[in-house]
Amino acid sequence: MPAPPSAYGQHGPSCFNKIKTGFMMGFCVGLGAGAIFGGFGGLRMGFRGAELIGQVGKAMIQGGGTFGTFMAIGSGIRC
Template sequence: MPVAPPGSYGYGNQGPSCFDRMKTGFLLGFCVGMASGALFGGFSALRFGLRGRELINTVGKTMVQGGGTFGTFMAIGTGIRC
């Protein structure tokens, strides 16, 4: 298979911009935060005895909060490195 020439990755002759890197950092952090929110939120909700709709609502809120928080900090950290 032929190797792609340098600079043919959709960004011209340069790499991704700082904003593109921050978006990627936010999305990566959001995914990691959602996964950790599902684990920790799920276990704590089950420990409190929540079932059914209460369980789903509580775990969903925890996932979105964890994803947003961790994604924001990952985006800030990526922006600092730019």
């Protein structure tokens, strides 16, 4: 149950802040998933050293951007 509004005019976060927070949460989750899937995928393809680090980094950025975008859209719909 939400708290009743106070007489001092306290407001919740703006819609932009909700979208920004949704993107950042999704980006962090996507980074973690990209690290796991990129690491296993790179090891399975036989990458070692710098190739593996590059593969994991690329997968992390792609996963973070994709999941962050979808979370931002979902947060925007709920505004």
